[in-house]
Amino acid sequence: xxxxxxxxxxxxxxxxxxxxxxxxxxxxxxxxxxxxxxxxxxxxxxxxxxxxxxxxxxxxxxxxxxxxxxxxxxxxxxxxxxxxxxxxxxxxxxxxxxxxxxxxxxxxxxxxxxxxxxxxxxxxxxxxxxxxxxxxxxxxxxxxxxxxxxxxxxxxxxxxxxxxxxxxxxxxxxxxxxxxxxxxxxxxxxxxxxxxxxxxxxxxxxxxxxxxxxxxxxxxxxxxxxxxxxxxxxxxxxxxxxxxxxxxxxxxxxxxxxxxxxxxxxxxxxxxxxx
Amino acid sequence: xxxxxxxxxxxxxxxxxxxxxxxxxxxxxxxxxxxxxxxxxxxxxxxxxxxxxxxxxxxxxxxxxxxxxxxxxxxxxxxxxxxxxxxxxxxxxxxxxxxxxxxxxxxxxxxxxxxxxxxxxxxxxxxxxxxxxxxxxxxxxxxxxxxxxxxxxxxxxxxxxxxxxxxxxxxxxxxxxxxxxxxxxxxxxxxxxxxxxxxxxxxxxxxxxxxxxxxxxxxxxxxxxxxxxxxxxxxxxxxxxxxxxxxxxxxxxxxxxxxxxxxxxxxxxxxxxxxxxxxxxxxxxxxxxxxxxxxxxxxxxxxxxxxxxxxxxxxxxxxxxxxxxxxxxxxxxxxxxxxxxxxxxxxxxxxx
Ligand SMILES: Cc1cc2nc3c(=O)[nH]c(=O)nc-3n(C[C@H](O)[C@H](O)[C@H](O)COP(=O)(O)OP(=O)(O)OC[C@H]3O[C@@H](n4cnc5c(N)ncnc54)[C@H](O)[C@@H]3O)c2cc1C
Ligand code: SF4
Ligand code: SF4
Ligand code: FES
Numbered sequence: 242x243x244x245x246x247x248x249x250x251x252x253x254x255x256x257x258x259x260x261x262x263x264x265x266x267x268x269x270x271x272x273x274x275x276x277x278x279x280x281x282x283x284x285x286x287x288x289x290x291x292x293x294x295x296x297x298x299x300x301x302x303x304x305x306x307x308x309x310x311x312x313x314x315x316x317x318x319x320x321x322x323x324x325x326x327x328x329x330x331x332x333x334x335x336x337x338x339x340x341x342x343x344x345x346x347x348x349x350x351x352x353x354x355x356x357x358x359x360x361x362x363x364x365x366x367x368x369x370x371x372x373x374x375x376x377x378x379x380x381x382x383x384x385x386x387x388x389x390x391x392x393x394x395x396x397x398x399x400x401x402x403x404x405x406x407x408x409x410x411x412x413x414x415x416x417x418x419x420x421x422x423x424x425x426x427x428x429x430x431x432x433x434x435x436x437x438x439x440x441x442x443x444x445x446x447x448x449x450x451x452x453x454x455x456x457x458x459x460x461x462x463x464x465x466x467x468x469x470x471x472x473x474x475x476x477x478x479x480x481x482x483x484x485x486x487x488x489x490x491x492x493x494x495x496x497x498x499x500x501x502x503x504x505x506x507x508x509x510x511x512x513x514x515x516x
Numbered sequence: 517x518x519x520x521x522x523x524x525x526x527x528x529x530x531x532x533x534x535x536x537x538x539x540x541x542x543x544x545x546x547x548x549x550x551x552x553x554x555x556x557x558x559x560x561x562x563x564x565x566x567x568x569x570x571x572x573x574x575x576x577x578x579x580x581x582x583x584x585x586x587x588x589x590x591x592x593x594x595x596x597x598x599x600x601x602x603x604x605x606x607x608x609x610x611x612x613x614x615x616x617x618x619x620x621x622x623x624x625x626x627x628x629x630x631x632x633x634x635x636x637x638x639x640x641x642x643x644x645x646x647x648x649x650x651x652x653x654x655x656x657x658x659x660x661x662x663x664x665x666x667x668x669x670x671x672x673x674x675x676x677x678x679x680x681x682x683x684x685x686x687x688x689x690x691x692x693x694x695x696x697x698x699x700x701x702x703x704x705x706x707x708x709x710x711x712x713x714x715x716x717x718x719x720x721x722x723x724x725x726x727x728x729x730x731x732x733x734x735x736x737x738x739x740x741x742x743x744x745x746x747x748x749x750x751x752x753x754x755x756x757x758x759x760x761x762x763x764x765x766x767x768x769x770x771x772x773x774x775x776x777x778x779x780x781x782x783x784x785x786x787x788x789x790x791x792x793x794x795x796x797x798x799x800x801x802x803x804x805x806x807x808x809x810x811x812x813x814x815x816x817x818x819x820x821x822x823x824x825x826x827x828x829x830x831x832x833x834x835x836x837x838x839x840x841x842x843x844x845x846x847x848x849x850x851x852x853x854x855x856x857x858x859x860x861x862x863x864x865x866x867x868x
Contacts, residue, residue: 244639246605248593248778248791292598292782292789317807334603451810478806480778483636487775487798490822491812493830512748513812 250334281342289334358449387429440465543571581771624771661844757820767797
């Protein structure tokens, strides 16, 4: 073919695998061409396991001069299960990065309220670490983290060290506790009464399961946040990541192109977006 | 450029010459002749031909649109070794002449061209498109469910290499591209069209349009995007979709439907594999289903509605085209007869 195929992935090697929970593994991946992805926080890649297929996965590490990047994958179906069965040294395919990113530039000087439900911490981690590497560029940083049970919490060690930082406010909860859990029990919105914000300066950045948004958005608005101070990242079925296959459509919007990161004000009236 | 004339008997020689030059020619075949089903009224289909006599230019509509040659139902995109090391993109190699494409189907192809050339470009499609010559033929026979005359699709200004109009004793030929002009040189005894013949072409077109007007939208199709605004909760979506089998036929037969799935297939010795795209349809229940069982369009009524919005509004907002060309294939093929855009859109217009 004269022109290159947009479906042709680059080869990449798995450098490290870390088990996070029974369901999630963290992969450190190095593109074989040695070039960094050039992603921004919030973007995703299409990951191939050859012979099984492709699926969209967020880049979880902050942008970096090094080629290595991280992704955290929950085993959920064909491709993700196959990824979980791979070993260090195995080769996978990577296309991307694709999609919109968190507005890391526009948010400079603002207070950041991160709302992470479950796997939502994976893309948010890229922005949180990006902001912490440029701590002076941002105002307050508040991180709310909700998981189903204590055993489902991702990045436990990393988050414990976040929680100890004096320049970051960290609040967490689980839907269902266990014998060892001393912290908050309840859905993520039960954390909202525990802090105050300056709604003019604050932007909420939320990523979580579909059910989370309605409640978390209501809680953020109850704290005085305007619609355009709420940023969400939405999930849809994806096959191409190129705006062609039609699977990620949310009404007229292609989530792989205009998303996954959206300003809530832009999509609040869109049929199919948050219903 | 002025219009040309090919005599009726010259057309067979033209097609024969195209075939003799080792071109792959796809034409419309009348399948009623080969049907073994008693009482089957038959249908028309695009297929490669070996001789001019196998194809017809007087058909009403084909079962499947010519999109099957530009976006094949199963298309290999990549090939790779399972122990990775090499992976490469596949490219189509064959040149194709599609002989006999109605204006509405050409308009649909023009729309697909826009979609697949939008950045990021889909070079698999574009490569195939580049290798395809389109010889159009104005619709004279009108399919019972067609309504192209009210979708601005009775004639087409571009997107073809040659466009023929059957005016009885001969064909008037419009040349749409350089490729078309050089192909026409292979046709025997062509000449310039006389003014009377050009007038005759207008008459033939006007008569066909009039026959097609028997089944029409009650308003201008350009009003569709605004008509759909605010009708998201109309009772019609629930009401009609009760009869929907979620079979996806309406997507399959539609010349402007191009959604696809991508899957890997592996050779029997588990050494090599390929990545392939296959047609998909937004009416199928799994279209928006994700791992873990969540489904972003899990209700039949939402899927049913999505298709009409995509035709009448979504594609327009994105690419500036109304994505229904009025071929009537969906209405004719839907097992429940609920897919007809005329019926749905006219009802929304009536406001009941
Ligand atoms: C922008 C974006 C970012 C994501 N980031 C992550 C992440 O960082 N970590 C993670 O574990 N998961 C992430 N997901 C979800 C992940 O894509 C799905 O779990 C995955 O596609 C399931 O694929 P599968 O082949 O294992 O499942 P199957 O059920 O076998 O799915 C078959 C195919 O359907 C599509 N598909 C199925 N589920 C989804 C889904 N939820 N979203 C999109 N496409 C789907 C994929 O193309 C997939 O290959 C993300 C999804 C999106 C849209
Ligand atoms: S929606 Fe129906 S009538 Fe319109 S172009 Fe598609 S198949 Fe033809
Ligand atoms: S063809 Fe008819 S029954 Fe089948 S999916 Fe389309 S609307 Fe439903
Ligand atoms: S994933 Fe294919 S169009 Fe968005």
